[in-house]
Amino acid sequence: MFRAVEDMPVASRNQSPQGSLPLLLAVLRDRGPLPLAALGEYLGVSRSKVIQDVETLVRQGVVTRGGRAPSRGGRPSSLVGLAPDLYYVGVDIGATSLAVAVTNGYLDVIDFVEEESDIRTGPHAVLGRAVQLVGKVTSGLRHPRLLGAGVGVPGPVSFRDGRPDAPPLMPGWDGFRVRDVLAQRLSVPVTVDNDVNIMALGEMRKGVARGASNFMFIKVGTGIGCGIVVDGAIHRGANGCAGDIGHIRVGSSTAPCHCGRIGCLEAEFGGAALAQHAIRAAETGESPILAEWLREQGTLTAADVGRASAAGDQVSNALIRQGGQLIGQVLAGLVNFFNPSLVVFGGGLANLGHLLLAEIRSVTFNRSTPLATSDLSIIVGELGAQTGVVGAALCASEQFAAEIAMTPAPPPKEVEP
């Protein structure tokens, strides 16, 4: 139903008189305000066609003309930009966190809030809180026009319906009408996708993967998942669960996984597993620093392992290295299979420091074929905690653009006789 505008067949853009508008909106969103001539060049259409489209969007209040573009020698051209009162909402629902942002039409984050949250409290509690947070981040805006909201959830999604589809980590969410319920509560169109997919889109449009059209985004948070981008569009797979790499079995592991099987990557590493390993190392006294923190805090998290590692704790360093090796083993196989030029890491555990990334790189470059890795970069994303909400806002903007294309243009202003 939804595809990135750049990836829509051009014909479908041109079927209706409004057919070229989504691309125009995408160019403005991604390139910023542009002189008419430059806009025409990006779109590959005539000046008269650009003027016609811009006028249509000005009438709808979506686009403004104003300001003076730097002259290129010809007649002066005014800048075309997105209306300053347009906003999108991005909601990133994680297993243990909830992040909400409002962005302007260019997807710049205007306000952002993140808090701890437990997905297991169910859709009513989590979505109710998300609606409150949307109110909070938009409260400072003067007369905002919210064009739509994008939502990421930590599990497989039936994209067409906007419902989670048999999500293993989300009790009570299976089949819940996330899209429809939020659309009603927020009074804007809503699009729902898997959290890792929206993070991949966020890094592709606004982050470190700008310009990449074939890459993998791997989130290492409570669980581990992968967003797969092929030719600029998310590859969802036959059941919408492509990228579910947290349940690939690693080595000879027999660790029981919450999914009911054994030896999954996620059962050995990821936020939940790492916290358990840390608690064990604290309880056995193997790591004095973790033992001390456990006494003080009553529990330990993956972030504590990162702090302990930074403080020189050998046990924590070993845990991170072991995790990096397991991820590297899985990634090496996927690199042979998919041959990406870029792998981007994000999620809470991407902050564990250089040790994790170094280990992942080492194993991947050692185990993949030399040709498959000859141009491969393995890096950490640059949007951090905002990756998901930016990607979600991007989804909302794509949906808005697609709907503009379906909306009949208002009649042209009548000229006084």
Next chain:
Amino acid sequence: MFRAVEDMPVASRNQSPQGSLPLLLAVLRDRGPLPLAALGEYLGVSRSKVIQDVETLVRQGVVTRGGRAPSRGGRPSSLVGLAPDLYYVGVDIGATSLAVAVTNGYLDVIDFVEEESDIRTGPHAVLGRAVQLVGKVTSGLRHPRLLGAGVGVPGPVSFRDGRPDAPPLMPGWDGFRVRDVLAQRLSVPVTVDNDVNIMALGEMRKGVARGASNFMFIKVGTGIGCGIVVDGAIHRGANGCAGDIGHIRVGSSTAPCHCGRIGCLEAEFGGAALAQHAIRAAETGESPILAEWLREQGTLTAADVGRASAAGDQVSNALIRQGGQLIGQVLAGLVNFFNPSLVVFGGGLANLGHLLLAEIRSVTFNRSTPLATSDLSIIVGELGAQTGVVGAALCASEQFAAEIAMTPAPPPKEVEP
């Protein structure tokens, strides 16, 4: 450079007056001769546009009109078909075999020949023999018009140049101008791709994957490789080596691989590894039947293991089951990652019988997530030894269609005054 016609953005088809011709040719190729009205429906264009395009292709001798289509109540419509003297050549160069076919415009195999061959004898010897075999399969045709040849080679290919790119199994072939040399020898346009990719295309267009647009084709021959189809087009990856799953490391294996590393899937299974396992079982006397055949033949092949298995040899059964388990382990991870609805097996070892497929299925369904396998079929292809040559001929037909779109139409016939 090359994409399946169906996947070209529609705009690029329509940029020139000939722009809709590739799609018209693809529809005729894949659907057979059609009445004008049906052709227009498939293409989604007006009757007058279809007539115009058909006339253009009739003038070029590519399309014929004739015969009478079954009436649908309106005025009788003649059938549009491909000219009967059009042919394509498909060449499938394997590590140990060479197959050549000539097909008609509908990609039906008219003549086919396959023989043993050794890729290590180098490009001059192998391509020279391929040219001889093209002569052989086309010798029975009356006044054929060869429109092009497609070639598959068992290694990574720089698709743009038509040259092998650092192929591990093909000494002497790295960077060799396969496309240009064959185009000169055969006097037709030539397109070169990886053998597994062309096999995937063959099964997609003419075999068991008809109608599938997202699937994996796994060849288990001397080595093991995978063709990945995403939205109807081959996913080649950043370096053209996507699908190189034979060098994914399996379990705790430390078997040395010809690629220089250890524990690759291909080092444990595939035709070469299986033959070695069989020779070992014969030499130790573990398998009396294999020992007998080794004495008689001087060596053993993977096919002998299949024959011994069919004759009830327990050692051969165990070897096949172990291989199936290793492939299943790798496939389970890839199914979680890619979430295909269809996995097709081909190559020589796909003939080893039900045991191999049963084992692959068992491990894959056991180790992948239930959602990822809920609609998954794992089956053997139906084109057998002709999979590669049919896919290669398909590539040639796509290239021909793309070139038709670039060729200026001949002037319309002048009407006598």
